Amino acid sequence: MSFKIKIASLLPPLLPLILSMGLVETAVRLGWAPSYLIPAPSEVMRSLIDDRVELAVAAWTTLSSALAGLLLSFTTGTLFAIALSSSDLARRAFYPYAVFFQTVPIISIAPLLVIWFGFGQPTVIASAAIVSVFPIIASTLLGLKSTEPALIDLFTLYSASARQMLYMLKIPFASPQIFSGLRIASGLAVVGAIVGEFIGGGGLGSVVDSARTQQRIDRVFAAVLISALLGAVLVGAVNLISALTLGSWHTSERKAT
Amino acid sequence: MKLLLGFVLMFFSAAAASGAQAAKLQLALNWKAEPEFGGFYAAKLSGYFQKRNLDVAITEGGAGTPVVQMVANSKVRFGIAAADEVVISQARGTDVVALFAVYQINPQGIMVHPERGFNSIADVFNAPGTLAIQSGSPHALFLQSQFPRYKVTLVPYAGGVATFLVDANYSQQCFVTSEPLIARRKGKPTQSFLIADTGFKPYGTVVIARRQYVEKNQKETRDLIDAVREGWIEYLRAPDKANNTMVKLNPAMDAVSMKEAAEVQKLFIIDAGAPTQELGKMTMERWRTLVNQLYDLKLIKNKPAAEKLFQNF
Numbered sequence: 001m002s003f004k005i006k007i008a009s010l011l012p013p014l015l016p017l018i019l020s021m022g023l024v025e026t027a028v029r030l031g032w033a034p035s036y037l038i039p040a041p042s043e044v045m046r047s048l049i050d051d052r053v054e055l056a057v058a059a060w061t062t063l064s065s066a067l068a069g070l071l072l073s074f075t076t077g078t079l080f081a082i083a084l085s086s087s088d089l090a091r092r093a094f095y096p097y098a099v100f101f102q103t104v105p106i107i108s109i110a111p112l113l114v115i116w117f118g119f120g121q122p123t124v125i126a127s128a129a130i131v132s133v134f135p136i137i138a139s140t141l142l143g144l145k146s147t148e149p150a151l152i153d154l155f156t157l158y159s160a161s162a163r164q165m166l167y168m169l170k171i172p173f174a175s176p177q178i179f180s181g182l183r184i185a186s187g188l189a190v191v192g193a194i195v196g197e198f199i200g201g202g203g204l205g206s207v208v209d210s211a212r213t214q215q216r217i218d219r220v221f222a223a224v225l226i227s228a229l230l231g232a233v234l235v236g237a238v239n240l241i242s243a244l245t246l247g248s249w250h251t252s253e254r255k256a257t
Numbered sequence: 258m259k260l261l262l263g264f265v266l267m268f269f270s271a272a273a274a275s276g277a278q279a280a281k282l283q284l285a286l287n288w289k290a291e292p293e294f295g296g297f298y299a300a301k302l303s304g305y306f307q308k309r310n311l312d313v314a315i316t317e318g319g320a321g322t323p324v325v326q327m328v329a330n331s332k333v334r335f336g337i338a339a340a341d342e343v344v345i346s347q348a349r350g351t352d353v354v355a356l357f358a359v360y361q362i363n364p365q366g367i368m369v370h371p372e373r374g375f376n377s378i379a380d381v382f383n384a385p386g387t388l389a390i391q392s393g394s395p396h397a398l399f400l401q402s403q404f405p406r407y408k409v410t411l412v413p414y415a416g417g418v419a420t421f422l423v424d425a426n427y428s429q430q431c432f433v434t435s436e437p438l439i440a441r442r443k444g445k446p447t448q449s450f451l452i453a454d455t456g457f458k459p460y461g462t463v464v465i466a467r468r469q470y471v472e473k474n475q476k477e478t479r480d481l482i483d484a485v486r487e488g489w490i491e492y493l494r495a496p497d498k499a500n501n502t503m504v505k506l507n508p509a510m511d512a513v514s515m516k517e518a519a520e521v522q523k524l525f526i527i528d529a530g531a532p533t534q535e536l537g538k539m540t541m542e543r544w545r546t547l548v549n550q551l552y553d554l555k556l557i558k559n560k561p562a563a564e565k566l567f568q569n570f
Binding site: 036120212215 | 321323325326329330342345346349350351387391392393394410411412413415417419420423556
């Protein structure tokens with residue numbers, strides 16, 4: 001029974017994929033679309049197989065940089081949000097600068113990152129952290145500010161300290177928002193890492209850059225496919241952690257019975 | 258009254274002469290306005306396109322502008338590419354052909370800090386340090402194949418000279434007619450070596466179009482190339498007018514560097530004293546060598562016929 005359900009639940013997302021792939025494949029094979037403009041899915045598959053070692057190494061490099069960047073943005077972003085939530089003045093003073101991180105066109109400051117951090121992973125991690133920090137700040141701040149007033153009153157009534165209030169009430173209450181920020185940030189961290197790699201070198205960014213130079217769009221697509229997969233893996237990991245930590249008590253993760 | 262009639266007649270005849278709508282064409286550059294495109298701007302500014310009834314719009318490019326693909330996909334009629342891009346593109350199934358080569362000697366080079374005491378590209382590759390070079394590019398792969406046990410660390414090339422100015426162990430690819438002049442203007446002495454001297458000599462800054470288009474529009478193509486040649490003759494003699502326009506389009510390169518670059522690049526474009534009608538012409542031999550080199554580097558799986566890669570006008 002469960003197998004049947006699995007097939008049934010996989011069909012809706014798979015069907016559009018299979019249909020569109022089939023369409024592109026047919027279009028390229030019949031010569032409606034030249035293969036130097038859009039590669040046939042079979043060519044992308046061949047590139048995935050032929051270049052599997054190089055792609056796997058690159059994917060691992062990108063994933064580790066994206067993870068490091070995400071960790072960095074998660075720690076700094078959460079701390080920043082806690083600091084901002086503690087005082088209205090701090091929020092008014094610093095929140096506008098947090099918005100800066102959301103709007104900074106990373107590709108235009110990437111060459112500067114190289115000058116500051118040097119070639120290689122430090123630049124890539126910085127790039128991943130910069131593009132992924134804003135959703136964490138914004139969501140965490142929103143979560144921390146939306147604690148139910150009645151519960152705050154209750155904690156005050158029992159003369160809880162500010163620290164107790166933060167750890168036992170505000171952060172647990174904000175965790176669904178924190179996780180939703182983290183979900184957005186994890187996809188962005190992969191994008192940030194790849195952009196960083198265009199300039200800093202290494203990873204999937206380097207593969208895309210050199211494949212583009214050689215007009216190998218099949219390889220560009222193969223690398224893009226893998227980067228999408230990395231994003232999905234990271235989002236999946238966040239979902240899993242979210243389910244494990246919130247599942248026992250929060251409505252957002254409780255299974256419908 | 259007679260006078261008025263005369264004016265009216267003159268007006269009508271002028272209108273009739275320019276009556277045929279000028280053909281609107283786009284020429285897509287693969288970089289910002291710099292002396293490597295000076296002749297194109299000269300052709301535009303001095304009306305060499307216009308007098309052949311061509312209305313040519315020159316558009317600037319940037320790092321990674323896919324000019325070859327844009328031409329192959331007929332998004333623009335004419336573009337600028339390097340000769341190796343034309344070969345790779347044809348090997349991948351397009352009908353892009355080269356029509357006019359600005360640089361007979363490719364000015365692509367490696368720029369280094371003179372303090373490092375290098376005497377050749379081999380020295381750069383066999384010493385520790387950093388070399389910024391477009392990864393996967395034919396010239397990078399060629400150099401890597403020439404110096405297989407290189408010690409230098411290859412890093413991505415982002416354009417510009419910012420890192421060169423601050424990092425003493427940093428070497429980078431360049432057009433010897435451009436970046437070294439900019440770096441020197443910013444107070445850094447430079448030394449540069451030509452990649453062509455190692456044996457990799459694709460034509461540089463080549464005008465391209467689709468073969469299908471060229472065959473159908475022989476006159477228009479010939480007119481365009483004639484205008485381009487006339488523009489280059491003018492630019493080689495008197496670059497100031499085009500430079501003044503290009504400085505406004507690309508403030509990253511100042512007027513003095515432009516003037517200097519225009520002077521330096523002359524030797525790469527045409528031998529002193531050679532007849533100007535030879536400007537831009539290409540030979541079968543050079544294309545054949547290039548095809549073989551790219552094949553050996555495994556950048557192409559099949560060898561396009563050299564005679565289909567270019568057409569001289």
